[in-house]
Amino acid sequence: MASTDPQATTTTSSKSHFIYNPYMPPSLAEQHVMAAGYPFVSTTVLDKNCRLNEHRHHSKNTHLILAGSITIVKSLDDEGRFRTAAKGPGTWVTLPGDVDYIGVPGEEGCTFVEGHTVLSPTTANRFYWRGGTIRVPEGHREVARMQGYNMGKWISPDLEGTTTGNKVHHKRAPGTLRKDGTQTVRFEMPFAVWCNHCKPHAIIGQGVRFNAEKKKVGYYYSTPIWCFRIKHVTCGGLLEIRTDPKNTAYVVTEGGKARDYGEPEDKVREGENGVPILTAAERERRRDDAFAQLEGRVEEKAAVKSNTKRIDELYRARERDWDDPWSVNKRLRTSFRHERKVLKREEDATEALKERLGTAIDLLPETDEDARRAKLVSYGDAEVEVNSADGKALFERKAPQRPTSSSSKPTKESRKDALRRRLITNTRAALNPFGGQT
Structure with a gap:
């Protein structure tokens, strides 16, 4: 058998015929071939550029000597289950011939899954090195599915490749039709929309995504008109957006209105912002x-x-206003200079007050309402009472006085006055027991 690579060397033994990498020592290649221990006809070795020089398959098993690292994603173990095996440079790999290996380079109906490397055969039994990607046919996507994008749909290793996460967890696959003809899809705002349910009205930015209920509501000639109903999470209101095949645009029909960007080429379309939708006959009559x-x-x-x-x-x-820019600039700078000094004084006073109170809370600037409320506060004769309380001893003792009146029982007013004086004295003493100024 001749090799397509002129640098490849062909070695023949009694049991095998193989092509080894010219950049790999021949003794290593022969050692792997002789150590196989089972019948085969041909063996192929990858070259420096991870390409196969030539391969002819004549038996059930295919044997490869690797010149670089490889990950076989779909292979059979003793129990007939799929498994993942990583092989390094110079190692021996056996590929069972009865296994439908995933991925054919250039084959239609395949998808890319990043993060792996696979050795994939074609129907002509020619193997290719696919660095960094896995090509998965339509029927085997669940074999190389990446965890992380399918949260809540974990499949145990013993069931992987035989079923899907939706069947295991009894979930509806995203985008499947319900009995009423609707389906849940991921909808992205094509433009900014004002929400009429929010008070005050809030704007939903362009590009914000929602889980929308998609439904077919009509046709424009043979093109279907789709309706997307979304729920604004801020207020809970429902918005409805429909496709407009006639103008190749989207129209907000319920719960909000499109933002007016003020562009000259923008025009109000029928059914939007209160513009009535005209029938063909009415439009012809108006024309x-x-x-x-x-x-x-x-x-x-x-x-x-x-x-x-x-x-x-x-x-x-x-x-x-701008007839004389120099004078206008001078007035602005002069007014700001005075205002800057006032702001500096207020900032210094605020910092001094925060330091005196021992707080790091940002204080708001003083307003006229604060000044008016402060003037309305009256503390009475508290200062005189404090001075009299400070002048008294902390533990004062007085001799009991005999009543001067003929009646031995005090009157109600005298009891109230005595109680009031006692409360004031005790309160001042409790606030400042050492007689100093607060």
Whole structure:
């Protein structure tokens, strides 16, 4: 058997015929071939560029000597289950011929899964080195499915490759139709939309994604019109967005309105912002009605005149303000200079107050309402009472006084006065028992 690589060397033995890598020592290749211990006809060795020089398959098993690292993702163990095996450079690999190996380079109907490397055969039994990717046919996607993008759908190793996560966990696959013809899809906002349910109205930015209920609501000729109903998580309100095949756009029909970007090429479409949807007959009637055309032209002329007047007013105002840029800049800098000094004094006073109170809380600036409320606060004769309490001893003892009146029972008013004086004295003493100023 001749090799397609002129540098490849062909070695023949009594039991095998193999091609080894010219960049690998021949003794190592012969050692692996002789150590196989089971019948085979041909063996192929990968070259330096991870390509196979030539391979002819004549038996059930295929044997390879690797010149680089490889990961065989789909192979059979003794129990007939799929497993993953990693092999390094110079190691011996046996590929059973009755296994449907995943991936054929260039084959249609395959998908890429990153993070692995696989040796994939074609129907012509030619193997290719696929560095960094796995090509998975449609029928074997679950074999190389990546965990992490399928949270909640874990499959045990003994069931991997025989079923799907949806069947194991009794879940509906994303995007499947329900009995009423709807399905849940991932919808991305094509433009910014104002939500009418929020108070005040909030805007939903372009590119925000929602789980939307997709449903077919009609046709434009043979093109279906799709309706997407989403729920705004902030307020819980429902918004409905429909496709517009006629204008190749999206239209907000319920729960909100599209943001007006003010671009000249933008125009209000039928069914949006209160514009009625006209039937074909009504649109034809308006096209032939001369009065309807005249009304539209009169309204357009009035709008142009009003906009022109407003633009002239704004232009004159700007011209008046910036007739002398140097003087305008001087006034702005002078006013800011004085304001900056006031702000500096207020900041110093605030920092001093925070240091005196021992707090790091940011204090808000003083307002007129705070000043008015502070003036309304009255503390009475508290200062006189504090001074009298400070002048008294902490543990004062007085001799009991005999009543001077003929009646031995004190009156109700005298008891109240005595109790009030006692409470005030005790309170001041409790607040400052050492007689100092607070």
